[in-house]
Each structure stands twice: as C-alpha cells, then as structure tokens.
Amino acid sequence: MSLAVLRSRALAGMEAPAVNVEVHLANGLPGMAIVGLPDTEVREAKDRVRAALQNSGFDIPARRITVNLAPADLPKESGRFDLPIALGILAASRQIRDDALERFEFAGELSLSGELRPIRGALAMAFAMIRQNEDEDSTRAFILPQANADEAALVDAAAIYPARTLLEVCAHFANTPDAPRLARYQRPTLPEAPVYPDFAEVKGQQHAKRALEVAAAGSHSAILIGPPGAGKSMLAARFPGLLPPMSEREALESAAVQSLAGGFSPERWRRRPFRSPHHTTSGVALVGGGNLPRPGEVSLAHHGVLFLDELPEFDRRVLEVLREPLESGQITISRAAHQADFPARFQLIAAMNPCPCGWLGHASGKCRCTGEAVMRYQGRISGPLLDRIDIQLPVAALPPDSMGAQAAGEASHLIAARVAQAHARQLERQGHANSQLTPGEVDRHCAPDDAGRRLLHSAAQHLHWSARAYHRVLKVARTIADLAGAEHVAANHVAEAIGYRRALRED
Template sequence: MSLAVLRSRALAGMDAPAVNVEVHLANGLPGFTIVGLPDAEVREAKDRVRAALQNSGFTIPPRRITVNLAPADLPKESGRFDLAIALGILAASQQIRTDTLARYEFAGELSLSGELRPVRGALAMSFAMRRQQAGNDGEGGPRAFILPHQNADEAALVSDAAVYPARTLLEVCAHFAQGAGQPRLARHAALPGAAAPEYPDFAEVKGQHTAKRALEVAAAGNHSVLLIGPPGAGKSMLAARFPGLLPPMSDEEALEAAAVQSIAGSFSPQRWRQRPFRNPHHTSSGVALVGGGNLPRPGEVSLAHHGVLFLDELPEFDRRVLEVLREPLESGHITISRAAHQADFPARFQLVAAMNPCPCGWLGHPSGKCRCTPEAAQRYQDRVSGPLLDRIDIQLAVAAMPAERIGAAADGEPSAAIAARVVAAHALQLARQGKPNQRLGPREIERHCRPDAAGERLLRTAMEQLHWSARAYHRVLKVARTVADLAGAQEVAATHIAEAIQYRRALREQ
C-alpha cells in the first residue's frame, strides 16, 4: 500500500476541527512535499520527521512523498502533525501495521531524536473528538487519542476520553506492533480530585474594612471593581486576595478555563480548579489584552475566563488599549476577525482595577504631599474614558493607612469566613435567576431588583444629582440586589440602595 490516511486535529479559536493526514508514496525522484495550507512550522515538519525516523531506526523510502492535510482551506499551524506524518510514512511503506490506525487520532511534535514534545490545545482536541463521536459521525465508532505524555493530564480532563500518552515515536510504533489485546501504551487515568486551591488570605490585610466589604459584594454578585487611592494604601494587596472570595469553580467552569489555558499552551495540572488571576503590565498592547495574531490566540481577557483580570495603574495603560475592554465586559466573549476566518474566545472575567488619584499619587493624602494642580489631576483621571468607567460597577476610594495602624496586629476576617457568605449569596442568585446578579438583563432587573418606595426615591435623587446614565442606574440596582442577598433579604430596601450608591464613586469626585 502506497497510501495511508491518519487523523489529527487543527486549532481554530476554541474549536479543534478534524484534519485527515494523507500520505502518498509515488515513483519518481525522491522528495518530500506538504500541502493543505500549512504555515512555516508545518512545512518544516519534513526535516523533523525525516531525522526522527532515521534516528529511530526506520528507513526513509527513496520515493516521492506527498503529505496532504485536508481540508485544504483550513489553516494549519504548529508541529502537532509531526507524529501523524511520521506514522503515515511508516504505514504507507508497510513498516508498521495499519489495521488499527483508524481507531486513533494523533498529535505531537517530534524532536530530531524521535522524542515527542507537547503541543498546545490538547484539551480542546480531546473535547472536540469526544463531541464529534457523540454526534455519530459514522466513521467507525469511538477513537482513542495518542499524544505526548506531557499533554496527557489535560486531555484526560474530558470524561470518557481514551488517552494514550507516549514519550517517543518508537513507543507509538511498538503499540501497533503488538497484538490487539496487549497494547504497549497504557491508557492514562484522569486527574484525581483536586485539592482545595490556596489563595492569599484577607486576614493579612490591616484595616480597610470598607474596601473589604466592597470586594465581598463584588465577589458575591460577579461585579467589576475600581480601587482608587494613594501609593501603599493596599490596593494591590486587596486585589491579589480577591480570588479567594469567589465561589468554588463548577466542573463546567473549570473545563472552560482549562481549555483556554490549553489553547495558549499555559495549562498546568497544579492550577486545576483554581481561579485564574491575570495581572498584565500597563505596557501591554491591545492584541495582548484581547488576543489576536495571524492565527488568533487568546489574550489576557480570555486567559482570565472565570477568574480575575487585575489592571494595576489603570491610567498608565494606553487609552486605545483600555477601550477594547468595553465589549467583553458587556458580552463575556471576544470575536477576532481576519480576512479568511474568525475566532471566538470566551472572556467572562471579573475586572479589578487600581489607580492613583493624580500623577504623583498623593491627592487627598493626610500628609499634604500632593503638588499636582487640579487641571493635572483632572487630565490624569480623564485617561480612563467615561464609557469604560460607566461599565465598572463598584468605584471605591481606598484611604491611606494611618500610622498607628501600620504596626498593629492584623484584625481582618479570614478569607474563608467571607467566602462562606459569598457562597450563600451566590447560591441564592442561582436559585432565583440561574445566573449572578451582574449578568441580569433589563427585564430581569425589573423583575428581581425593583427596590421599595423609599429605595426608589433615594436612587432617583442620586441619579439626578450625580448625572448617571441608564447603564449606571441599572448597575447600582444590581449591586443593591447583591447587598440584599448577602443580608438574606427578599426585597431590595433603601439601606441596600444607599450602600450601593456609596460604591459608585466617580473619579471626578475624588
């Protein structure tokens, strides 16, 4: 047989479409050609595969080798097809058995010595394979997945996925040399139950009770937060401990977050079920923040999916970079379009931002060290646009720590105690409306967040005096609903509205 067909998968956003790796040996001058819209990394596979086969003791047939990656209009990238190409050459030249190849899909990059190196997107590929088989694609029943052993843990996160890890090309070939009942490769077991994630504790933060309460409300309702205060007030310290207040990740949330990390090549079994915490530097570009590239990859907003995106020194970010946050803050996903294709990535994150009130940072500090003019402070604050600020639910001033409190013992509640209240409030929201308060639509706000008469009067007065937009009005209502949930109240009262108004501190009022 001079033709062999093996199965692998490409990456397209969060999807992993099937790819047939067709290897044909023809008469003529020896050569090695790869077709099917390969990028540079895929075209270089011929050199890696040739060396890996030779160093593994196999013979390169002295014929014209043509590899077709179908479908031809789907872009192919990375070295994930190396293993399938090498096995296709061996199968087409009858150096390995071919009767069971159709039962497997393959992915893995080859070193020159024949070792298998990890690839990006193993979880996405495993998930796509199981989903396609569940749809009865008619191609011979369920298939197993052979891939590098470094990718086995993430691929096995998909329930019922048959994952067979290997370290070298020789191990894979030996698997097919054995009888059907004695495979050399062992099926990889799923990850054991993950230990409880460990986060920095809120008990270490001295004082700042108002800020801690605001972060508790934000965690309970999935609200975004902006902390405004002088240097050393504890803004970064508070933000780093915020993930410890969030409810435990569900199975679906953990898989979605792990899939994004797998696509980016940053999955780690040690972070399984741990809320992502992304802290990009203020010099980051728009592409780094939302994703992009010729073949799009996820950015920071997607890597923070079901976790926290912390933007420190918010006004220091390029204004055009910050504006790209508007859409994902509202929709929870990001679409990156290119001329020939587009990629969709999830981006349901909680934004926690921090900033100083002026260029020198000391505006409003008791020391009186600020020498910024009102105009300079206003220009600094105006670096954060009104439309973006309007989308941040909680905007809170964080005061400087008094000198007498710095040396005192820590007096804060531990994160576990606060998280228990957050979990209870979150459960109320899921039972009532099936989603966190932050994601309520206009009709749902009308149904679940309507305040009593006193609360309505208070909110209308605040809206008139502070000149809020309709979006700000609705966001205050959602925050008030979360405050009521933390109190176990069925109705939104004036006290809940008053607390929510206090959390809506506009920068221009600093």
C-alpha cells in the same frame, strides 16, 4: 498499499476541527511535499519527521512522498502534525500495520531523536474528539505526548493513550502479539481546594473589604482609588480567595483556554485565574490576536480575575478594547482570512492613584497637583469604560499612629462562605450572577421598595448617571440584599450601592 489516511486536529479559536492526514507514496525522484495550507512550522515537519524516522531505526521510502492535510482551506499551524505524518509514512510503506489506525486520532511534535514533545490545545482537541464520537456513534481514542496526558484526561469520556517516543507508538501497532502496547491513561488525583493569600493579612480597610465581598458575590467589576501604600494591590491579590468554587463546566472552560495558550498545568485545576498584565501591554496582548488568532489576557482570565494595576498608565486605546468583553463576556478576533471567538467572562479589578503624584486627599497634604493635572490624569480613563465598572471605591491610607494597632482582619474562608451563599441564591433565582442580569431581569429581580426607588432617582439626577450606571447600581444593590439574605431590595441596600459609585467624576 501506498496510501495511508490518519486523523488529527487543527486549532481554530476555541474549536479543534478534524484534519485528515493523507500520505501517498509515488514513483519519481525521492522527496517530500506537504500541501493543505500549512504554515512554516508544518512545512518544516518534513525535516523533523525524516530525522526522527531515521534515528528510530525505520527506513525512509526512496519514493516521492506527498502529504495532504485536508480540508485544504483550513489553516494548519504548529508541529502537532509531525506524529501522524510519520505514522502515515510508515503505514504507507508497510512498516507498521494500518488496520488499527482508524480507531485513533494523533497529535504530537517530534524531536530529531524521535521523542514526542508537548503541543498546545490538547484539552480542546480531546473535547472536540468526544463531541464527534457522540455525533458519529464511534469510540475513537487519542494518542498524544505524555506531557499532555494530564490535561487531555480532564475530559472524563476521552480515551487517552500517552506516549513518550515514536517507537512506543509504533510498537502499539506492531504485527507481533508480544509487542508492548500503550496503556489508557487514568485521570490523576486532582489538587484539593486552591490556596490563595488570606484577607486576614490585610489590617484595616474594612470599607474596601466589604466592597470586594460584594464584588465577589455578584461578579461585579471594581476599581480601587487611593494613594501609594494604601493596600490596593494587596487587596486585589487576595480577591480570588473570596470567589465561589468553580463548577466542573467553568473549570473545563478555563482550562481549555489556558491549554490553547500552552500554559495550563493540572496544579491549577479549579483555581480561578488571576492575570495581572503590565501597563505596557498592547491591545493585541490584552484581547488576543495574531495572524492565526490566539487568546489574550481577557480570555486567559475567563472565570477568573483580570487585575489592572496603575490603570491610567495603560495606553488609552488599549483600555478601550475592554468595553465589549465587559458587556458580552466574549471577544471576536477578526482577520482578513480568519475569525475566532474566545470566551472572556472575567472579573475586572483595577487600581489607580487619584492624581499624578498619588497623594491627592492624603492627610499629609503632600499633593501639589493642580486641578487641571488631576482632571487630565483621571481623564485617561474614558467615561464609557468607567461607566462599565460597577464599584468605584476610594481606599484611604491608614494613619501612621494606627498601623501597629490594627487587629488582624477577617479570614478569607469566612468571607468566602458568605459569598458562596449569596452566589447560590443568585443561581437558584436566575441561573447566573447578578452582574449578568438582562434589563428585563433587572426589572423583575432588582426592583427596590418605594424609599429605595426615591433614593436611587435622587442620586441618578444629582450624579447625572447614564441608564447603564442606573442599572448597574441596581445590580449591586441586589447583591447586597443577597448577602443579607433579603428577599427584596430595600433602601439601605440601595444606599450602600450608591456609596460604591462615587469615587471619580462626581458633581
């Protein structure tokens, strides 16, 4: 038989659609053609495959080789199709048996020596294979590079057979019964609870610590405003240690996004991402993009923290792209021929100085910025974006005479225990964090008592809040009540929430 058909997968956003790799040998001048909307990396596979087959001791058929990657209208990228193309040539030329190929899917990039190199998106591909197996009531397994085995095996139901070389894969399909077979990979022992920097190392700043505890409990976004050296970055770096443990679903979703970017490692399993891009980052790098869309920083921070230090130094147009994912928790990248949806349920923590020199309001009186310069600097953050940040907190510098006298702060695990209890109350009550409450849920779960309602209305009128800001303060008040174990939102909870939204542009 001069035709072989193998199964593989492409990547399209978070999806991994199935691809049939069809290899046909025909009479004519020797050569190889790859069709089916391949990009440059895929077209170059013919040279990698030819060298890998020769260096592994196989014969290259002296015939016209046509490789079709179906469906033809789905873009194909990367070297993941090297392995199925090589196996297809061997099967079509009867150098390996083809009766067992139907029970497997294949992906892997080949080196010229025949070694298998890791690929992007192995976790997403394993997910897609399991879903298709369930739909078709099949038991197909996955053969991929050894370096991708740990991440693909995170999908419990997936049968993963890793290999180091093309020869190992071919031996698995050899006709001789004593040939070595690939062994199913067992999910490794995953790391214990992740270790983050401890809040106990931060001395003083009790008000900021309390605000970050509230932010962690309700998944609220926050911005810290203060002079240089006040501890903003130090607080932000320790913030992930306060967040509730990741559920299995959250861990898999986060790992899948990391896998698409080629940056996942099992050591980070159940460790909430902490992304801190530089202020020169472009809009495409922040939200994702490219000719074939890939996830950006907002997606790589999914179920974790996106920390933007020196927030006004970011290009304003770059910051504006954060508006939609902050509201919806996802991002859609559209191009002329392609569209991809990526999750982006991140927690934004930002830090900034109050003025260009950074010393506005400092006890030393070093600031010489004019009022116009301060307004221009703070105006680099648009009103609509600032309106979407729940907690806007001033962080004052510690007085020099108290720096050595400050006692060690409360340890992260003690704060995290309170946060976990408050988070559990939210899941039991509405099934998700308070920051994700819909307007109807805000009316049902966040209604304050009479004193709290009067206080909230007075603050809204005095500070000229939008309806969005009004609802966000209510959500923060609900989180404060959850931390206190209160059934209803009281005036003291509202008062504390109002105090967390008065750092910038108050009248």
